Amino acid sequence: MNPVAKYEEKTLYGACNLCEAICGLEFKVQGDHILSIRGDDADPFSRGHICPKAVALKDIHEDPDRLRKPVKRVGDGWQEISWDEAFELVADRLADIHRQHGANAIGVYQGNPNVHNYGSLTHAQHFLGPLKTRNRYSATSVDQLPHQLVAYWMFGHQLLVPISDIDRTRYFLVMGANPMASNGSLMTVPDFRGRLKELQARGGRMVVIDPRRTETAEVADEHHFIRPGTDAAFLFALLNTLVEENLVKPGPLAGFTDGLDEALSAISSFTPERVADITGIDASTIRRIAREFAAADGAAAYGRIGLSIQPFGTLCQWAIQLLNIATGNLDRAGGVLFTTPAVDLIGGPNSKPGHYAVWKSRVSQRPEFGGELPVSALAEEILTPADADSKTNIRAMITIAGNPVLSTPNGGQLDRALGQLDFMVAVDFYINETTRHAHVILPPTCGVEHDHYDLIFNIFAVRNIARYNEPIVPKPEGTLHDWEIYTELGKRLAVRLNAKTGPNMRPDQIVDLGLRIGPYGKDQGHSPAMAFVKMKAEAVLAKLGLMPSSGLSIEYLKSQPHGVDLGPLQASLPARLQTQDKRIHCLIPELINDIPRLERELFESKPNGELRLIGRRHVRSNNSWMHNYERLVKGKARHQLLMHPLDLESRQLRDGQMVRVKSRVGQVEVEVQASDSMMPGVVSLPHGWGHTRNGVRMQVAQKHAGVSVNDLTDDLCNDVVSGNAALNGVPVSVEAA
Numbered sequence: 001m002n003p004v005a006k007y008e009e010k011t012l013y014g015a016c017n018l019c020e021a022i023c024g025l026e027f028k029v030q031g032d033h034i035l036s037i038r039g040d041d042a043d044p045f046s047r048g049h050i051c052p053k054a055v056a057l058k059d060i061h062e063d064p065d066r067l068r069k070p071v072k073r074v075g076d077g078w079q080e081i082s083w084d085e086a087f088e089l090v091a092d093r094l095a096d097i098h099r100q101h102g103a104n105a106i107g108v109y110q111g112n113p114n115v116h117n118y119g120s121l122t123h124a125q126h127f128l129g130p131l132k133t134r135n136r137y138s139a140t141s142v143d144q145l146p147h148q149l150v151a152y153w154m155f156g157h158q159l160l161v162p163i164s165d166i167d168r169t170r171y172f173l174v175m176g177a178n179p180m181a182s183n184g185s186l187m188t189v190p191d192f193r194g195r196l197k198e199l200q201a202r203g204g205r206m207v208v209i210d211p212r213r214t215e216t217a218e219v220a221d222e223h224h225f226i227r228p229g230t231d232a233a234f235l236f237a238l239l240n241t242l243v244e245e246n247l248v249k250p251g252p253l254a255g256f257t258d259g260l261d262e263a264l265s266a267i268s269s270f271t272p273e274r275v276a277d278i279t280g281i282d283a284s285t286i287r288r289i290a291r292e293f294a295a296a297d298g299a300a301a302y303g304r305i306g307l308s309i310q311p312f313g314t315l316c317q318w319a320i321q322l323l324n325i326a327t328g329n330l331d332r333a334g335g336v337l338f339t340t341p342a343v344d345l346i347g348g349p350n351s352k353p354g355h356y357a358v359w360k361s362r363v364s365q366r367p368e369f370g371g372e373l374p375v376s377a378l379a380e381e382i383l384t385p386a387d388a389d390s391k392t393n394i395r396a397m398i399t400i401a402g403n404p405v406l407s408t409p410n411g412g413q414l415d416r417a418l419g420q421l422d423f424m425v426a427v428d429f430y431i432n433e434t435t436r437h438a439h440v441i442l443p444p445t446c447g448v449e450h451d452h453y454d455l456i457f458n459i460f461a462v463r464n465i466a467r468y469n470e471p472i473v474p475k476p477e478g479t480l481h482d483w484e485i486y487t488e489l490g491k492r493l494a495v496r497l498n499a500k501t502g503p504n505m506r507p508d509q510i511v512d513l514g515l516r517i518g519p520y521g522k523d524q525g526h527s528p529a530m531a532f533v534k535m536k537a538e539a540v541l542a543k544l545g546l547m548p549s550s551g552l553s554i555e556y557l558k559s560q561p562h563g564v565d566l567g568p569l570q571a572s573l574p575a576r577l578q579t580q581d582k583r584i585h586c587l588i589p590e591l592i593n594d595i596p597r598l599e600r601e602l603f604e605s606k607p608n609g610e611l612r613l614i615g616r617r618h619v620r621s622n623n624s625w626m627h628n629y630e631r632l633v634k635g636k637a638r639h640q641l642l643m644h645p646l647d648l649e650s651r652q653l654r655d656g657q658m659v660r661v662k663s664r665v666g667q668v669e670v671e672v673q674a675s676d677s678m679m680p681g682v683v684s685l686p687h688g689w690g691h692t693r694n695g696v697r698m699q700v701a702q703k704h705a706g707v708s709v710n711d712l713t714d715d716l717c718n719d720v721v722s723g724n725a726a727l728n729g730v731p732v733s734v735e736a737a
Contacts, residue, residue, distance in 0.1 A: 007031035013040055013561035014469040015454065016054040017116040017447045019622050021183035021190040022457050023049050024467065024563060025057075027448075032473040034058040034448065044565035045465045049191035051183065052620045052632060059629040060446050061473065065698050066429045067443035068479055076695075078431070078441075083480065087488055090440055093423045095496035097396045098131065104362075107135040107378065107394040111402020112623055114138070115456045117447070119483035122455075122507040124400060126483075126490035130499035134359055134368070135394055137375040142408050143305060144186055145724040146313035149356065149369055153588045154321055156578030157346050158354035158370055159459055162324060162336035163187055164300035165569055166195050166462050169334045170204040171296035173289070175231055175320075176306020176728075180215035181617040185304050188461040193219070195462075207289060209234065209281075210306065211614055212642070212684055213677040225679035228612045228729035230279040231303070232312045232598055234286065235319035236270035237279075241290035242326055243268070249294070251328035256574040259587025263322060266592050269599070278602050280679065294327045298334015306614070309727040312598055313719040318591050325586065330573070337569035338576050340537075341458040342466040342521075342552050343514035346578065353578055362391050366723040374723030375408045376715045382417040396423040401482075405433040406624045406690055406708050409725045410665045410715035415693070427485060430625055436695035444482035448472040453511045453557075464540075464570075466520075467563030468511070468554055483507055512554040520566060522551035540566050594721050610731040611647065613663070615709055616684045624688035627701040639706030640673040642684040643734065648674055651734060658737040661685075663730055665714050668707040669737045683734060685709040687727075 007030040016023045024043025028035040037058055039050035060066065070086035071078040081089075097105050108128055114120040128136070140148070148158040164187050166172065177185065179192045189195060196206060196219060208220040209231070217223035226234060242248045243264050250257060272283035279286075293299045301323045307316035321330070329335030345351060357367035361377040363384045373381075382394045397418065405411045405418070411433075418424065418437040426435040429443035453468045475481070480488075487502070494501045505513075517523045519537045538548050544564060546556065557564070574582045620632045627633055641661060643653075653659060655674035660667055661683070670685070678684060690708025691701040710727070717726040 009035065012472050014448065014472050015452055015467060016057065017452060018053045018057070018626070019183060020185050020188050020457050020460065021046065021049075021051075022188060022454050023051070023054060023190045025050065025054055027472050029473060032476070034061060034473065040562055042562040045461070045463060045563060046190035047194070049194065053622065053626065056626065056629045056632050057448055059631060061448050063628060065628060066446065067431070067441060068476065070440065070442050072440050073438065086440055086442055087492055090425045090442070090489060091492035091496055093439070094131065094396060094425070095493060097423060098497060101392045101395050103132045104135050105392045105395040106131050106133045106398065107381065107396070108133060108137065108398045108400070109375065109378065109402050109404050110138040110400045111404070111407070112139040112143070113401040117401070117482065118453050118455050118511065119450060119481055119507045120401065122510045123483035123486040123502070126502035127486035127493070128398070129502065130490060130493040130497050134373070135381060136372045137378050138372055139375075139402065139407065140372060141374040141376065141723060142309065142725045142727060144308055145369060145374075145722045146308045146317040146719060147186055148354065149314055149722050150317040150321060152354040152356065154318075154585050156353060156580070157351065159346050160338060160576070160578055161186055161460065162321065162330055163339055163460055163462060163569060164302045164336050165298070165334050166199065166300070167568065169199065169298050169300045170202070171293055171299035172199060172204065172206040173209070173293060173299065173301045174206060174216060174220070175209045175301075175303040176308075177302060177304030178210075178214040178216045178617045180219060181619045184462070186460050187302060187304075188457045211679040211682045212616060214616070224281050224285065227278065227280045227679070228614055228682060229310050229312065230275070230602060231307050231310070232315040232319055233270050233275040233602055234279045234281060235316060235323060236267040237272040237275045237286045238290040238293070239264055239319065239322055239326060240268060240271050241287045242294060245291070247291065247294040248326045249328050250325055253325055253328060253330055253573070253584065256577070256582065257325060257584040257586060259585060260322070260325060263586040263592075264326070266595060293323070298332060299327060299329050300324070300334070300336050301329075306728055309725060310729050311601065311717065311719055311726045312594075313724050313726070314721040315591060315594055315598060318588065322586060325584065331571045333568075333571070338572050339459055339461060339569060340464050340519050340566070340572065342464075342518050342566065343453070343455060343458070343511055344518045345455065345459060347576070348514065348517065351578075362387070362393075366718070369722065374718065374725065375404060376718055376723070376725045378404065378408070379410065379414040379417040379715060382420065395421065397421055398425055398427075399434055399438070400427045403432050403434045403624045405693075406688060406710060409710055409713040409717070409727060411690075411708055411710040412666050413715060427482060430628070431695070431697040432625065433691070433693050433696055436693070442485050444485055445475055445479050449475050449479070450481050451508055453508070455511070463568055464566035465563055466515075466552060466557060466566060468508075468557035469561060470558065508554055515552045515554065515557075518552070520552040522549055590721055597720060608731065610733055611681060611683050613661070613709070613712060613730040613732045614682060614684050614728045615687045616642070618686060621686065621688060624691075627688065627691060627704060628698040630700055633700060633704040637704070639686055639689045640671045641734070642675040642678050643672050644678045644680045644682070645674045645676060646680050647683070648672065653734070653736060659734050660737045661712060661732050661734050663712040663714060663732045666711045668711050670707045672734070683732065685712070
């Protein structure tokens, strides 16, 4: 008899939490068995859109390689242990190291999946807080750190990132982004293809600037190659064109914007004619794009990861915002606006706007931001012994849903460093390239086994939305949610370290509180920073059939499993600003002081003939752990080195042969693929592959191993201002293997 036949078949609704698009899904289930997954046609935001990753939620749930119980390392193997034994072992070892060597002897790395899971966002601090370590790292500093730093400096809060109003824009300038593969990133936009068709149908245009003709560039109205690392010069040249041709028109923004003229003056040497050769884009094209952007009835400049993970990432993100401001497209329908999320992490009472360089890393003196140090400094903080001032090195590590050996620069060095630790604990459900070094692994439930609310990606969505979903399948017996793991570890550490414990609330209770005090809740307007939205919120509530006296709550969202549409993004400035003076700050000393470095690098250093390495994104792949599902790796291999035919010919190489790629820090051997989608002089390897290290227990991934691009990226190559890793534009050589 089929073991699931005794259960009634049900149709349930949830969300995909594997990427930033947060698409709504329809599940057919029997008991704990998922029968099928399809897009939710009734979801007002994703509108039935689905990509291959979402279907893999079933594979994650059923994966035989996924850990269900805690394990501890015994020799070269692993032994299952009880939760109580695991908690005691972890709390004892961390407390011992804390007492012997100090708080900073313990390092923490939190991976990308943490922001996709609200239990981790609400409760990880219960575990990490009592440790009081300053050695905290995350995927932020190999990703979007420059966005957050610029938002903090200009608008007063690290999460106050302007969002492209793609549903109404007439001119969409895309740099260093591939939303056809990502469905947005720091721009939550499910069904990007459908929204682009709508943009073009209303007479709008999308212009893509990228060193690869990406999937997005293929469907763009216009694409231009640009040499990696020169994007800031291109953006400065656009801005100079606006100045020279009297096209700087900030409109209403002028009334609460400081330093715009001074900022534009500081970059005046970057004219289109001067930067044409170094960028690879001719001056006439630069000037035309600037004019078109300024003339459009709503234009949005969007620069994503390709702009951030390079040596001048913060200058790039600053220039993007200057372009939107100078043309009056910030806080404008069809331009870029700020969201009004139902749970407000920006204007709420527990908001964390950020801080910069309050402390620095011990070895390289790299600045912290928002309480985290750049992860490119992590390996040296382990490997460099305690110094003469008795400042300790990292002796123990905590990794949470992360695989930094494959996802941070000079992964080989970090791999060696992790092997020297006194103790390591991982909250993860895989034994991967990083967690194989752990002494204890604590596996949480997976996405379909717990409830879900998007705390972060609603802040970056192209419409205001809210959706809460209950678990799709029952929590398996003997398992724990991540927030339960953090809560229990926090309690035991607090006793050992004489620290305080966090409030005893479930994640859904915290979100319910956030909804009630948020802009659409019954206590709306209690936050002064959100008072501006009160009347608009009441109109939204009326459309939903709610009164201000009831407002949004978890109970209401439970009755709306497809989610609720809270309307398009609205103009909200200056009230939404979080700067103390409620003004936009364009003149940022740290960035003005960084312009000479850009000058030296682009105009004074001599070309060395080396190729420049960049990454790439695929719709089936987001993180290294997504390579353990057959449906996401089947078909043609996609982890080859892409290289322009002219670059192959000049090196007497041929399509399909094995080549050796070398950088300052390492080398890999990989198959090369000729591709005229690459700009000459630029080669590309995707992120997240390289499943070849001993001790990894991910069978499917190991059969499709590939090589790790981060065995080539350089931990010494960073954006100096933010400390963000420069994973794009890495100098490499390529020769026959």
